[in-house]
Amino acid sequence: MGALLEADAICVTFGGLRAVDGVSFTVNAGEIIGLIGPNGAGKTTIFNALVGLQPLTSGFVRLGGERVSGLKPHRVAQKGMTKTFQNAALFPDMSVVENVTTAALLRHDLHGARTKAEAVLEKLGLNGIAQADVADLTFPQKALVEMARALATEPRVLLLDEVMAALTHSEMDEVMEVIRGLRAEGLSFLVVEHHMRAIMALCDKLLAVNFGRLLAHGTPAEVAANPQVIEAYLGHGAVGKEAAHA
Numbered sequence: 693m694g695a696l697l698e699a700d701a702i703c704v705t706f707g708g709l710r711a712v713d714g715v716s717f718t719v720n721a722g723e724i725i726g727l728i729g730p731n732g733a734g735k736t737t738i739f740n741a742l743v744g745l746q747p748l749t750s751g752f753v754r755l756g757g758e759r760v761s762g763l764k765p766h767r768v769a770q771k772g773m774t775k776t777f778q779n780a781a782l783f784p785d786m787s788v789v790e791n792v793t794t795a796a797l798l799r800h801d802l803h804g805a806r807t808k809a810e811a812v813l814e815k816l817g818l819n820g821i822a823q824a825d826v827a828d829l830t831f832p833q834k835a836l837v838e839m840a841r842a843l844a845t846e847p848r849v850l851l852l853d854e855v856m857a858a859l860t861h862s863e864m865d866e867v868m869e870v871i872r873g874l875r876a877e878g879l880s881f882l883v884v885e886h887h888m889r890a891i892m893a894l895c896d897k898l899l900a901v902n903f904g905r906l907l908a909h910g911t912p913a914e915v916a917a918n919p920q921v922i923e924a925y926l927g928h929g930a931v932g933k934e935a936a937h938a
């Protein structure tokens with residue numbers, strides 16, 4: 693059987709800048725794959741290209757063997773792939789449950805969307821804050837609500853862009869437990885995080901990028917020990933140093 697998600701030589705250029713330069717990888721059902729690289733490496737642009745927010749200059753994206761590159765983001769979401777935003781993009785004037793309901797409208801009428809939103813909040817242990825204003829949420833609550841919005845679209849592959857930024861270690865552990873629980877149900881994840889501790893603990897495999905190119909791929913230990921990856925991180929807080937403690 694083919695991979696669930698396939699990126700095939702994807703390229704994105706901005707003027708003269710090759711932000712994503714011929715990146716290929718696959719994600720299988722139930723895998724958690726980490727995408728790492730220094731600031732500006734192209735991680736968010738890869739995510740945007742996968743979900744249809746950023747047109748490809750060349751290459752293909754396939755989901756379940758079907759080509760999704762060229763489709764609009766809501767069509768890609770209907771096919772089963774969506775992403776969270778690097779800086780949580782919740783609607784500030786809506787309650788938590790309303791925020792999640794708007795996402796669930798992808799597949800449901802208003803009544804069905806509300807029911808779906810409540811079910812997702814329950815699953816993530818967030819029913820206690822369903823009526824809260826998003827402005828009043830803590831960082832870990834915001835991260836989970838952002839994930840709840842994405843889950844409400846009923847994805848097969850979920851792309852998480854730095855949802856654990858600003859979390860303490862114990863808060864990260866809580867979010868990672870939620871991700872592992874969802875994976876146990878068959879959901880696949882691509883995860884961008886700068887916290888190497890979280891990446892090493894969570895991911896089955898890593899993809900390392902720099903200057904829009906794939907530098908290395910393999911198990912977390914293999915990638916963290918790769919000389920090119922260590923070189924890319926020198927002066928950036930060092931993957932190698934943290935990996936030594938993982």
Ligand SMILES: Nc1ncnc2c1ncn2[C@@H]1O[C@H](COP(=O)(O)OP(=O)(O)OP(=O)(O)O)[C@@H](O)[C@H]1O
Binds near residue numbers: 732733734736737738
């Ligand atoms: N819309 C855009 N127009 C022009 N250049 C862009 C645009 N978006 C990103 N870039 C550039 O593309 C490159 C990759 O950026 P991207 O945001 O994908 O990096 P990143 O790996 O997500 O970085 P970070 O870890 O800081 O979030 C950078 O050089 C960035 O300045």
Ligand SMILES: [Mg+2]
Binds near residue numbers: 735736737778
């Ligand atoms: Mg980014």
